Amino acid sequence: MSEISISPHRIAGVRLACVAAGIRKNGRPDLTLVEICPGATAAAVFTRNVFCAAPVTLARRHLAAAMPRLLVINAGNANAGTGEQGLADALTVCQEAGARLNCAADAVLPFSTGVIGQRLPAEKLVSALSPAIAELRDDAWEAAAHGIMTTDTVPKLFSARVDTAHGPCHITGITKGAGMIKPDMATMLAFIATDAKIGQSDLQILVSELADRSFNRITIDGDTSTNDACILIASAQGPTLSPASPDWPSFRAALEGVFCELARAIVRDGEGATKLVTVDVRGGQAEADCLRAAYAVAESPLVKTALFASDPNWGRILAAVGRSGASGLVLTDIDIAIGGVRIVAGGEPVPGYDEADVARVMAGAEYIIEVRIGQAATHATVLTCDFSYDYVKINAEYRS
Amino acid sequence: MSEISISPHRIAGVRLACVAAGIRKNGRPDLTLVEICPGATAAAVFTRNVFCAAPVTLARRHLAAAMPRLLVINAGNANAGTGEQGLADALTVCQEAGARLNCAADAVLPFSTGVIGQRLPAEKLVSALSPAIAELRDDAWEAAAHGIMTTDTVPKLFSARVDTAHGPCHITGITKGAGMIKPDMATMLAFIATDAKIGQSDLQILVSELADRSFNRITIDGDTSTNDACILIASAQGPTLSPASPDWPSFRAALEGVFCELARAIVRDGEGATKLVTVDVRGGQAEADCLRAAYAVAESPLVKTALFASDPNWGRILAAVGRSGASGLVLTDIDIAIGGVRIVAGGEPVPGYDEADVARVMAGAEYIIEVRIGQAATHATVLTCDFSYDYVKINAEYRS
Numbered sequence: 001m002s003e004i005s006i007s008p009h010r011i012a013g014v015r016l017a018c019v020a021a022g023i024r025k026n027g028r029p030d031l032t033l034v035e036i037c038p039g040a041t042a043a044a045v046f047t048r049n050v051f052c053a054a055p056v057t058l059a060r061r062h063l064a065a066a067m068p069r070l071l072v073i074n075a076g077n078a079n080a081g082t083g084e085q086g087l088a089d090a091l092t093v094c095q096e097a098g099a100r101l102n103c104a105a106d107a108v109l110p111f112s113t114g115v116i117g118q119r120l121p122a123e124k125l126v127s128a129l130s131p132a133i134a135e136l137r138d139d140a141w142e143a144a145a146h147g148i149m150t151t152d153t154v155p156k157l158f159s160a161r162v163d164t165a166h167g168p169c170h171i172t173g174i175t176k177g178a179g180m181i182k183p184d185m186a187t188m189l190a191f192i193a194t195d196a197k198i199g200q201s202d203l204q205i206l207v208s209e210l211a212d213r214s215f216n217r218i219t220i221d222g223d224t225s226t227n228d229a230c231i232l233i234a235s236a237q238g239p240t241l242s243p244a245s246p247d248w249p250s251f252r253a254a255l256e257g258v259f260c261e262l263a264r265a266i267v268r269d270g271e272g273a274t275k276l277v278t279v280d281v282r283g284g285q286a287e288a289d290c291l292r293a294a295y296a297v298a299e300s301p302l303v304k305t306a307l308f309a310s311d312p313n314w315g316r317i318l319a320a321v322g323r324s325g326a327s328g329l330v331l332t333d334i335d336i337a338i339g340g341v342r343i344v345a346g347g348e349p350v351p352g353y354d355e356a357d358v359a360r361v362m363a364g365a366e367y368i369i370e371v372r373i374g375q376a377a378t379h380a381t382v383l384t385c386d387f388s389y390d391y392v393k394i395n396a397e398y399r400s
Numbered sequence: 401m402s403e404i405s406i407s408p409h410r411i412a413g414v415r416l417a418c419v420a421a422g423i424r425k426n427g428r429p430d431l432t433l434v435e436i437c438p439g440a441t442a443a444a445v446f447t448r449n450v451f452c453a454a455p456v457t458l459a460r461r462h463l464a465a466a467m468p469r470l471l472v473i474n475a476g477n478a479n480a481g482t483g484e485q486g487l488a489d490a491l492t493v494c495q496e497a498g499a500r501l502n503c504a505a506d507a508v509l510p511f512s513t514g515v516i517g518q519r520l521p522a523e524k525l526v527s528a529l530s531p532a533i534a535e536l537r538d539d540a541w542e543a544a545a546h547g548i549m550t551t552d553t554v555p556k557l558f559s560a561r562v563d564t565a566h567g568p569c570h571i572t573g574i575t576k577g578a579g580m581i582k583p584d585m586a587t588m589l590a591f592i593a594t595d596a597k598i599g600q601s602d603l604q605i606l607v608s609e610l611a612d613r614s615f616n617r618i619t620i621d622g623d624t625s626t627n628d629a630c631i632l633i634a635s636a637q638g639p640t641l642s643p644a645s646p647d648w649p650s651f652r653a654a655l656e657g658v659f660c661e662l663a664r665a666i667v668r669d670g671e672g673a674t675k676l677v678t679v680d681v682r683g684g685q686a687e688a689d690c691l692r693a694a695y696a697v698a699e700s701p702l703v704k705t706a707l708f709a710s711d712p713n714w715g716r717i718l719a720a721v722g723r724s725g726a727s728g729l730v731l732t733d734i735d736i737a738i739g740g741v742r743i744v745a746g747g748e749p750v751p752g753y754d755e756a757d758v759a760r761v762m763a764g765a766e767y768i769i770e771v772r773i774g775q776a777a778t779h780a781t782v783l784t785c786d787f788s789y790d791y792v793k794i795n796a797e798y799r800s
Contacts, residue, residue: 051722083748116715305795315516322451395705
């Protein structure tokens, strides 16, 4: 079995660079390039927010037209809500980058993250392209993980190695995101690469399915970003893999591990978050009912402030499930446990239940809330965090 | 025309009392009685939270069986999540109250508000019934408005007088609620009475329609309570009114005014709230689309923290509309204005728009956010408040 690690494996065929283009204040790095070798495949999922940002529109269009040779990622400006001008600015950056790399503009995918509604300073990005290209290296994953951060407090990087019958295969992924997080197809910028050789259609299935099990199961504030994107690259420098390969299951498991750890790292770094809480709902008429109930609990401001206070206020959990819209809810079906301590059974408090046991669990930094809403063999899990003073502080002061 | 006033008119046929039964700490009044004369009609709407509290279940059942003679309202304990025991406790209170008032138990409607999941101390309520009944008076509306409060910081009472062809008719209403507020049929306890004589079916239509235009158009935290109830009483001591009466439109307008002012008072007193903001959405394919977009904006934690900061961060409004699920959204249709200042037109920032003008509006305590999402003649309005440090403080510390 593969092991998920936080020290990055290089991915043959993928080089990265990160420089300061002057979009963010204080000279912090804000332009990240990811160069991909010819012959690689790539697949992506993007935000379902109808008002997606200009770079999302353009990246979708370019990815449909050509295999990407370069990702250009800027922090500090989302290029969202910027209309035709925003599209033109993003295209300028792609054209200028393509010219410097001897590839077509549609082999360049743009990604932006930061403030919505301000014009992208394309000229600053263009000026920084040549210096950044000169710095491309295959060991710059950690620098790239830093370069794509906005309100994130820590970089998010995970890596895995899978030994296949045709030699070792590597996976490295980075992501960013701490607010405006309820991905509805993917999350706010995740870039995952492997050196395996994988056909494009298999890769698209992989990225869609794994994003559904990772980035699409987290929430910080219920706000789906305009810029979410998750891209998976197979550089084709290592073993050839397909769903028919004997090594596929172990490769897929390792890749899922990287996706899930990246998603988990986003919630752990949620704006102002002090807790990482798994909401696990079982037994709904359909998996969608479990998911609806799980999101209602995971997004309730009342539940989230109780998590912050380490207060076993299970009535708020019950109330959230009750308004969730999950089908077939009956009070006498409901069981609730926190950190394995059974609190509610059959819709009523468990006799002899000691609140102090639960308060002890909730004083910890990570725990699970389990809710049973029926007897069916269905199941859904959502990761969430608490709602603290610092969430308000960060979002009241951001931009100022 | 009638004028909405905050000094209560007495309603002939309705007497109130408020005493301390010892459920809340510090000897604060926590038991409120509303006695209704024989011959009155009453109609109500209740929470749609599937896990409604025991008193909601019992009040629904009793109201279907008999016209109410007495409302028994306790604060400090919601009697929700208490199972069969909770129903038995609420029934005990109704039976004991009925015995003291010489009426059947099903002519008594129970209402509870407070902490979820703790057993109702029925014996404390029963002991306080006789002293409370001895204190019933027709000028105790303000005391009752105080008695039903929990985390509310101010009592909420509005009154109106309508002069009809058959003499004056009066309306007085009280409500409570500051958190767990996104009423989905009614809000957390509202009691409105008139001395008009109105048939029960007309009254039911009135309470449903007016709750939909008032309590069902507000949100503080998106959490629908387990205990919401709104009851409208017509004591039949004044003019007889029906939809056929020439005075019906002015009576209905006055009643709607009282409903809307009560709903508005709830949002103004929202937990930790410093702003009262109207979100007004026009032009969706259907009114439901306008409402979906309005609620997405009104409930977005990112929008609400920006309101707290008086920050014209319109990108968060755009992002919320974009994820709202409203049908037929097209970016180039979107206009946004705050306090009458046009910010976005056709999906792009208005040329020459000065952020300082909007910051000035947002520094005030009340203003409107207007969003156009299309050209249809549809419209929906939702009242909301901001998300402050104090919201977190109140909900992290409540119960402790």
